[in-house]
Amino acid sequence: xxxxxxxxxxxxxxxxxxxxxxxxxxxxxxxxxxxxxxxxxxxxxxxxxxxxxxxxxxxxxxxxxxxxxxxxxxxxxxxxxxxxxxxxxxxxxxxxxxxxxxxxxxxxxxxxxxxxxxxxxxxxxxxxxxxxxxxxxxxxxxxxxxxxxxxxxxxxxxxxxxxxxxxxxxxxxxxxxxxxxxxxxxxxxxxxxxxxxxxxxxxxxxxxxxxxxxxxxxxxxxxxxxxxxxxxxxxxxxxxxxxxxxxxxxxxxxxxxxxxxxxxxxxxxxxxxxxxxxxxxxxxxxxxxxxxxxxxxxxxxxxxxxxxxxxxxxxxxxxxxxxxxxxxxxxxxxxxxxxxxxxxxxxxxxxxxxxxxxxxxxxxxxxxxxxxxxxxxxxxxxxxxxxxxxxxxxxxxxxxxxxxxxxxxxxxxxxxxxxxxxxxxxxxxxxxxxxxxxxxxxxxxxxxxxxxxxxxxxxx
Numbered sequence: 001x002x003x004x005x006x007x008x009x010x011x012x013x014x015x016x017x018x019x020x021x022x023x024x025x026x027x028x029x030x031x032x033x034x035x036x037x038x039x040x041x042x043x044x045x046x047x048x049x050x051x052x053x054x055x056x057x058x059x060x061x062x063x064x065x066x067x068x069x070x071x072x073x074x075x076x077x078x079x080x081x082x083x084x085x086x087x088x089x090x091x092x093x094x095x096x097x098x099x100x101x102x103x104x105x106x107x108x109x110x111x112x113x114x115x116x117x118x119x120x121x122x123x124x125x126x127x128x129x130x131x132x133x134x135x136x137x138x139x140x141x142x143x144x145x146x147x148x149x150x151x152x153x154x155x156x157x158x159x160x161x162x163x164x165x166x167x168x169x170x171x172x173x174x175x176x177x178x179x180x181x182x183x184x185x186x187x188x189x190x191x192x193x194x195x196x197x198x199x200x201x202x203x204x205x206x207x208x209x210x211x212x213x214x215x216x217x218x219x220x221x222x223x224x225x226x227x228x229x230x231x232x233x234x235x236x237x238x239x240x241x242x243x244x245x246x247x248x249x250x251x252x253x254x255x256x257x258x259x260x261x262x263x264x265x266x267x268x269x270x271x272x273x274x275x276x277x278x279x280x281x282x283x284x285x286x287x288x289x290x291x292x293x294x295x296x297x298x299x300x301x302x303x304x305x306x307x308x309x310x311x312x313x314x315x316x317x318x319x320x321x322x323x324x325x326x327x328x329x330x331x332x333x334x335x336x337x338x339x340x341x342x343x344x345x346x347x348x349x350x351x352x353x354x355x356x357x358x359x360x361x362x363x364x365x366x367x368x369x370x371x372x373x374x375x376x377x378x379x380x381x382x383x384x385x386x387x388x389x390x391x392x393x394x395x396x397x398x399x400x401x402x403x404x405x406x407x408x409x410x411x412x413x414x415x416x417x418x419x420x421x422x423x424x425x426x427x428x429x430x431x432x433x434x435x436x437x438x439x440x441x442x443x444x445x446x447x448x449x450x451x452x453x454x455x456x457x458x459x460x
Contacts, residue, residue: 019048019049019053020036028095031118039055055089056091057092058091058093059095072109075109076109090113094121096117096180160207160404162404162416163209163211165198167220167235168216169184170186171187171219175291176291177324179358187216192235196242204244208433209402210248211248213251216257217252217253218257219254233262233265237269248269263310273418275315278317279319280300282335283334283338284297287334290324316342317347319348322349322350322351325360326364344390388443391448392443397439400417400435405432406432412424424447426451431452436453
């Protein structure tokens, strides 16, 4: 008898309850969905709270500040909850913190039953069985993405009209501040055929917008129908031919992999939304070299110009790190100048914090926290000003809005513009799942307000 043959079957006895707490990036959101898919045949149904759960998974991220400390704090609460249940709860730590600190997690928090790295969550059924038997092997963290995707259920349980779809994992760039190459491994891309199959399945379930995910998504080079490496651009063309899939997005990109064919695709693929997340991290060439970003300020600005030439309505988002070791006021001002030149529709900005094991953590000239914090406040004020201006500029425009969910008010619905802005519209709850022309009446800091166009004015 194999391990998996001892697992409870769906519908056998009382249903088990699964609670997954997801930290960090959109890749983790996708991974959490797939973990739920893996566990569904075992009889695990989702629950909204850890208190109701038989199995709790913390799907962790190592990017954010004090990520590991937040996990240990949460584990302390779960340990108490598990004791209150007389041990009748299984606790797992998954994701990048699990990959980086698996042995340490097991040592510091004995209440943890399983530690599962981001490439090993397809092993959850087997690991659960071993845990139920004798608390045997509890760490699965080997890098084998092809094994993971081959082992996952083909059908996904999705809700709503938008979905994430992982096409690439890992990163070979080795930015000096980043742990991804160590926690997610080398760059690896899924075959085109597997991605198209999953996308068709999502479309059959009513999904109309997909976001292609990867730590370095535009480095995608999965095997194409001809057996040769494809590109993200060619993948976008193929996805755009799937009936029902009207919108395509992708994240996160690296400037060094913004190829000519991908730039051209932004002009030629109608389904490819005019919104691009293109992180730069700093506007200073000196800091970019210390970060090992392998691109400079001039290359980044040239990419922005080329993209806006082929797609004038393109909106850009970015990532910024303030207070990187050795950053001077002049370096920071170079970042501010770049932001003023590019004009972002939105952006993420962070104060640098060292990640154990990364080269930047041992660099000299660490910037004092007070200085970094003051610079971050100045940068965020400028970015918020640009975001508000971009949203305000949409007033008076008519935009196609994909309605996703009910709003807080009666008969209100919330959708997404092509630029990923939330759009609040009255008298639209019956339009959820549809793409409808909406006149934008006001742009706010974080969202838009709109009104439905009269039926006679709707585009055919």
